[in-house]
Amino acid sequence: MDIQQLLDSRWRPEPWLEISGGRRLAALVLILIQMGAVVALVLRTGGTATAYLNFILIPILAGAAIFGPRGGAALGLLAGLVLGPFMPLDTTTGQMQPLLNWTTRAGLYVFLGGVTGWMFAQLHGHARRLVDQALANPLTGLPNRQALERDLAEPNIPRPAWLASLRMDNYADAVSALGLEAERRLVQAISQRLQTMAEATGSRLYHVHDDHFALIVPANGEAPCSEITRLAVERLEAPFLVRGIPVYLGAHAGVAAFPTGPRDDPAGLLTRAWMAMHEARTSGLPCRVWNAEQEERSRRTVERLGELQEALGREQLHLWYQPKTRPDDGRLLGLEGLLRWEHPRLGNIPPDEFMPQAEHTGLIHPLTRELLERAAADTLRLRESGIDVPVSVNVSARNFLDPEFAEHVLAIIRGAGLSPRDLELEFTETAVMANPEEVIAALGRLQNAGVDVAIDDFGTGQASLSYLRRLPVHALKLDQAFVRDMTRRTVDAQITRAAIGLGHDLGLRVVAEGVEDDRTLLELEQLGCDAVQGYGIARPMPLDDVIRWTHANSPPVPAPAT
Numbered sequence: 330m331d332i333q334q335l336l337d338s339r340w341r342p343e344p345w346l347e348i349s350g351g352r353r354l355a356a357l358v359l360i361l362i363q364m365g366a367v368v369a370l371v372l373r374t375g376g377t378a379t380a381y382l383n384f385i386l387i388p389i390l391a392g393a394a395i396f397g398p399r400g401g402a403a404l405g406l407l408a409g410l411v412l413g414p415f416m417p418l419d420t421t422t423g424q425m426q427p428l429l430n431w432t433t434r435a436g437l438y439v440f441l442g443g444v445t446g447w448m449f450a451q452l453h454g455h456a457r458r459l460v461d462q463a464l465a466n467p468l469t470g471l472p473n474r475q476a477l478e479r480d481l482a483e484p485n486i487p488r489p490a491w492l493a494s495l496r497m498d499n500y501a502d503a504v505s506a507l508g509l510e511a512e513r514r515l516v517q518a519i520s521q522r523l524q525t526m527a528e529a530t531g532s533r534l535y536h537v538h539d540d541h542f543a544l545i546v547p548a549n550g551e552a553p554c555s556e557i558t559r560l561a562v563e564r565l566e567a568p569f570l571v572r573g574i575p576v577y578l579g580a581h582a583g584v585a586a587f588p589t590g591p592r593d594d595p596a597g598l599l600t601r602a603w604m605a606m607h608e609a610r611t612s613g614l615p616c617r618v619w620n621a622e623q624e625e626r627s628r629r630t631v632e633r634l635g636e637l638q639e640a641l642g643r644e645q646l647h648l649w650y651q652p653k654t655r656p657d658d659g660r661l662l663g664l665e666g667l668l669r670w671e672h673p674r675l676g677n678i679p680p681d682e683f684m685p686q687a688e689h690t691g692l693i694h695p696l697t698r699e700l701l702e703r704a705a706a707d708t709l710r711l712r713e714s715g716i717d718v719p720v721s722v723n724v725s726a727r728n729f730l731d732p733e734f735a736e737h738v739l740a741i742i743r744g745a746g747l748s749p750r751d752l753e754l755e756f757t758e759t760a761v762m763a764n765p766e767e768v769i770a771a772l773g774r775l776q777n778a779g780v781d782v783a784i785d786d787f788g789t790g791q792a793s794l795s796y797l798r799r800l801p802v803h804a805l806k807l808d809q810a811f812v813r814d815m816t817r818r819t820v821d822a823q824i825t826r827a828a829i830g831l832g833h834d835l836g837l838r839v840v841a842e843g844v845e846d847d848r849t850l851l852e853l854e855q856l857g858c859d860a861v862q863g864y865g866i867a868r869p870m871p872l873d874d875v876i877r878w879t880h881a882n883s884p885p886v887p888a889p890a891t
Contacts, residue, residue: 356395360404363388368411376420377412377431385412389438393446401442409435466536468513469520477535477543478595481587486545491584493532493544493557494602495523496610497565498579500540511571516540518571519578522564529560543602548586557582557616581609582616633683636672638692641699645671648703649869650720652878653840653862656854661879663719663753664711665862666704667869688725697728698737704752705745707872714876721753723785729756730767735774742780749779755806757786769799776801783840788828797835805832809843809863816848829856 367384374381385408393401413431418424464476472480480486497519504512516539523542527534535543546557561580568575583606587598605619640646648666655662670678687693700722708720728734742752754775756768772782783804784797788811807828815822825841832839841853844863853861867878 353395357392360388360392360395363391364404364408364411368416371412371416372420376417376424377426378418382412385438386441389442390445393442394449396446397450398443398446401444401446402439403442405438405440405442406435409438468516469536471520471524471534471536471542473535474537474599477537477545478599480533480545481595481598487547488588489548489586491544491546491548491586492598492602493546494537494583494585494599494606495542495544495557495561495580496606497540498581498610499576500578503571503576503578507571507574507576515569515571515576518569519565523561526557526560526564530556543599546584557584562615581606581614583607583609583619584616585619630683630686633678634686634690634692637670637683637687637696640670640672641695645673646696646699646703647671647871648700648707648722649871650707650875651862651869652867652875653860654866656841656850656858656861659866659882661716661718662860663721664875665755666700666707666720666722668700668723684725688727693725693727694731697724698741701738701741701752702745705741705747708747708751709745710872711876714880716876716879719751719753719781721755721783723755726756726764726768729771730764735771735778738775738780739778750781753781753783755783755785758784769801772801786842788824802837804838804840804859806840806842806862807858811843812841812849812853812863813843813845816846816852822852825853826856829858833857 364385367381367388370381370384371377371379389401389404389408392404396404409431413426413435414428416426416431418426418430464472464479466473481492500515503515507515516536519540520534520536520542524534526532527544530544530546532544532546535545537543544557561582565578565580568577570576583602583604585598585601585605601619605617609615609617647669649669650664650666652661653663653665654660668680668684670680670683672678687696704720704722711718711720731737738752738754739749742749775782781803782801783806784800784802785806786808787805788808805828807825811821811824811828815825829839829841838859840860840862841858842862844850844853844861845865847865850861850865867882870878
């Protein structure tokens with residue numbers, strides 16, 4: 330028996346008082362004993378003329394509730410007979426009951442047993458439907474999340490087993506384009522294809538939510554990633570025809586084994602499979618298997634985000650600055666602010682341990698505002714020290730989705746008494762691809778206000794040249810992946826040369842990141858690169874060190890008159 334058959338037989342809904350097998354026989358014996366006890370009571374208390382006769386209704390009603398209308402009617406007839414022709418009306422005088430008396434009473438017992446049994450049958454059916462509705466997804470009829478959690482707690486499932494979490498790609502886009510009625514057809518088609526996969530693997534399929542499905546898969550000693558992925562791709566690679574429109578979907582899978590310990594619980598298993606599926610999606614892999622390190626990383630992420638929120642406004646977040654200089658004479662052109670988190674317990678936490686997670690939450694907006702305010706305050710200190718160069722700060726793609734982001738930036742600049750040219754923003758090509766129209770509109774507002782914006786890590790993203798032509802930016806920053814090896818790899822040198830030429834043809838300044846030696850610096854100078862940045866020039870350093878380094882090594886280029 331596979332998992333599907335086991336759970337179907339184990340968890341077939343049994344509403345109130347619905348029993349089967351040996352329990353039905355035991356119930357019948359108890360009802361007959363009750364009926365015999367009532368007959369004995371009637372005989373002992375003087376016959377059917379006494380009120381004790383009415384106790385016979387108890388076994389009739391009980392039988393009707395358990396055995397339905399036919400059983401209730403049969404027990405009513407039996408009760409009518411045992412209290413009928415052979416039961417005296419008065420045991421003292423020996424007077425027997427008139428025929429009309431006991432036959433009428435027997436008919437009423439049959440009617441009462443049948444009607445009561447029919448009523449209980451209706452209640453049983455209604456209760457069964459309620460149970461089915463509570464444990465099934467209304468769109469597909471498949472078991473839902475509640476059914477999944479119940480089944481995961483079932484001790485008779487063959488162990489070990491795997492819980493697989495499957496989620497569709499492009500589902501939200503398809504629903505948005507085709508409408509809610511099309512969603513119903515699409516999700517039903519998906520469930521039908523996945524059901525064939527479940528049957529092929531002896532698994533049980535669940536429709537958890539929208540485009541999220543789950544499988545309980547019998548374990549065969551190895552993680553079923555390859556099998557699940559192969560079957561899912563086979564079932565989902567062909568287009569779904571909705572309203573005559575072919576819809577192409579894919580899927581990612583996350584798998585968690587159980588049991589993993591004595592404290593396994595359904596919610597925890599679901600979370601592990603979901604985490605593995607999410608990691609598969611973010612890493613671009615078709616399937617991932619959950620492991621303890623994954624859970625530890627997720628726990629640390631949650632802790633870091635909570636601590637990061639507390640760090641805002643508590644002087645734990647600082648900007649270190651890396652100089653951008655001219656390649657010919659080394660004079661300072663600007664400073665890039667790089668985030669540093671001085672954790673009171675853990676020390677310095679690199680940005681890549683918390684910024685990607687912060688970008689997926691609303692925390693990125695107050696974090697960006699605090700960094701911009703910090704950069705504005707540091708710019709004022711630079712001015713007081715005689716260093717008049719712009720300071721740049723990296724911003725997230727999600728910042729551009731805030732319709733008030735440009736206004737927030739301008740308010741910070743005005744509040745610090747700075748010129749819009751004093752504070753620059755840097756963003757990656759990925760930010761453009763996320764929501765190009767919103768990003769372009771926000772950049773336009775910033776450009777109109779006089780704020781300079783640069784594309785960071787140019788060459789590693791996916792933005793097309795058509796977007797580059799439309800972007801209101803003033804500079805390109807070549808990614809260090811090309812610059813660092815340009816003296817050793819011909820292809821990197823060619824890419825760098827082409828990017829510098831493209832930037833200049835578009836009227837943009839070009840900044841090269843990742844300059845680590847004099848030979849690279851010389852080649853960039855010969856290519857006409859406008860500015861350079863990297864460990865070969867200077868490492869990121871606190872503001873006070875930047876001021877000392879600038880006065881000792883790289884006097885700033887005089888700012889243009891405004």
